[in-house]
Amino acid sequence: MSEAERHATPYYDIIAYPLHGNCYLNTTARCTLRCNFCPKYNRTWEVQSYDLRLHHEPDVQEVLAAVGDPTRFKEIVFCGLGEPTLRLELLLAVARALKAQGATIRVNTDGLANLVHGRDVTPELEGVVDALSISMNAQDEETYIRHCRPRKAGAFAAMLAFAGLAKRYVPSVTLTAIDGLEGVDVARCAAMAEAIGVHFRRRVLDAVG
Numbered sequence: 620m621s622e623a624e625r626h627a628t629p630y631y632d633i634i635a636y637p638l639h640g641n642c643y644l645n646t647t648a649r650c651t652l653r654c655n656f657c658p659k660y661n662r663t664w665e666v667q668s669y670d671l672r673l674h675h676e677p678d679v680q681e682v683l684a685a686v687g688d689p690t691r692f693k694e695i696v697f698c699g700l701g702e703p704t705l706r707l708e709l710l711l712a713v714a715r716a717l718k719a720q721g722a723t724i725r726v727n728t729d730g731l732a733n734l735v736h737g738r739d740v741t742p743e744l745e746g747v748v749d750a751l752s753i754s755m756n757a758q759d760e761e762t763y764i765r766h767c768r769p770r771k772a773g774a775f776a777a778m779l780a781f782a783g784l785a786k787r788y789v790p791s792v793t794l795t796a797i798d799g800l801e802g803v804d805v806a807r808c809a810a811m812a813e814a815i816g817v818h819f820r821r822r823v824l825d826a827v828g
């Protein structure tokens with residue numbers, strides 16, 4: 620099917636999209652959080668002119684086909700407008716296949732995989748995921764809950780614990796927070812990341828990265 624034909628079909632889904640020299644993967648619309656700054660909770664699924672609404676969850680072969688040759692990109696980034704670790708099995712299968720072709724794999728995550736799956740999944744990332752970018756979003760639980768509205772109790776502590784565990788298996792782990800969100804102290808977030816022993820990155824609202 621040509622690109623034009625795919626766009627003309629009623630259920631055309633953007634599974635992989637290029638940005639900043641990377642390839643971003645959109646594998647699920649589901650989330651554990653309901654962030655009040657998220658586009659999808661503000662009546663749009665559009666990010667950087669890509670409509671990321673999914674009508675189905677793609678399987679491994681669909682994702683690999685959507686990527687094509689991964690060596691065209693600096694990084695393959697599991698991102699999208701959903702939490703990629705909710706589909707952990709697919710994530711690991713796709714990442715393994717792409718790494719075998721020479722790709723560098725990053726996962727942008729809420730850091731709640733251990734809380735959701737009820738076990739420590741971080742050892743499973745070893746040798747498969749090169750970098751984790753974890754949305755910390757706040758310096759304390761109260762501010763986190765206000766902005767991220769987690770569906771599960773204990774999410775803030777679980778996210779911080781995940782970062783500490785993941786650094787044993789993933790070469791680069793970065794906590795991120797959005798500068799400019801009401802009540803968010805980015806400097807304190809950075810200090811907490813340093814105390815955990817991971818990197819920190821200040822993010823800008825609505826910028827995919």
Ligand code: SF4
Nearest residue numbers: 650652654657700701
């Ligand atoms: S984790 Fe990301 S995709 Fe999910 S609700 Fe929050 S901002 Fe949106």
